[in-house]
Amino acid sequence: MGMLVFLAANFLFVLPSRFLGSGDLYRYLPPALAFLGTFLILPGMVLAALLGARTFRTPRTRGTRVGAGVGALIGYSGFFGLEWLAIALGLNRRDQAFRTVVFPDLGGTLAFYAFVPLTLLATGLVFFALYTRGADFDRRRNLVLAGTALAVLAGLGIVVADPDPLGVAGVMISTASGAIGGYVGGSGYARAGGDDLIPPGAEIRPREPWRKRR
Numbered sequence: 001m002g003m004l005v006f007l008a009a010n011f012l013f014v015l016p017s018r019f020l021g022s023g024d025l026y027r028y029l030p031p032a033l034a035f036l037g038t039f040l041i042l043p044g045m046v047l048a049a050l051l052g053a054r055t056f057r058t059p060r061t062r063g064t065r066v067g068a069g070v071g072a073l074i075g076y077s078g079f080f081g082l083e084w085l086a087i088a089l090g091l092n093r094r095d096q097a098f099r100t101v102v103f104p105d106l107g108g109t110l111a112f113y114a115f116v117p118l119t120l121l122a123t124g125l126v127f128f129a130l131y132t133r134g135a136d137f138d139r140r141r142n143l144v145l146a147g148t149a150l151a152v153l154a155g156l157g158i159v160v161a162d163p164d165p166l167g168v169a170g171v172m173i174s175t176a177s178g179a180i181g182g183y184v185g186g187s188g189y190a191r192a193g194g195d196d197l198i199p200p201g202a203e204i205r206p207r208e209p210w211r212k213r214r
Helices: 004-019 024-053 060-089 108-131 137-161 167-188
Strands: none
Touching: 004 024, 004 060, 004 167, 024 060, 024 108, 024 167, 060 108, 060 137, 060 167, 108 137, 137 167
16 A cells, blocks of 8 residues: 555656656656556565564554655665666666666766665665564664665765766655655554554553444
8 A cells, every 4th residue: 555655646746747847757757666666566565464463553653653764765765776777787778667867877886886785784774673573662763773874875875976866856756755655554553453462561542342432
């Protein structure tokens, strides 16, 4: 559901550019991010199911904040990762979705080679924070913040190495769309597992039957 919201949000963000300016952003971004969404939706469903199977319910505010943060990180790193692959594999010569090349002079730079190890390390930290057992919220938050710092550094390296206005606009829209999609996904953890998965000592109260509330 969060991925569908991500795709809808990026399309709506870009839609005004169809009627304003050259329209390059509209012709480029929705097809590229649709490719990203298609690539991520199946593994994302599996990972979400695994996470939901081992996760207590969470207060709605925390769930939506964490979801928005992780979603923004996916949108940010996913966009740069897609462009990295487009350059490395020459996708502009194989797929019409990548006929517009952003960061065209990135190949061969230090940022190009540093992107993959930094992003993989960042992904590992975030995955460990989400799936580890026995860690409290503060430790998980610190791991996610460390991963976010590495991911941001990897992306900024690309922008500094080859500044491209269309690419910068694309990553901003992808990040915002990811945050919105993550917010929707995170809201589900306010009800994850029903009353059976309320953590001990939590402020969350079991839901009353509908008839009693009336």
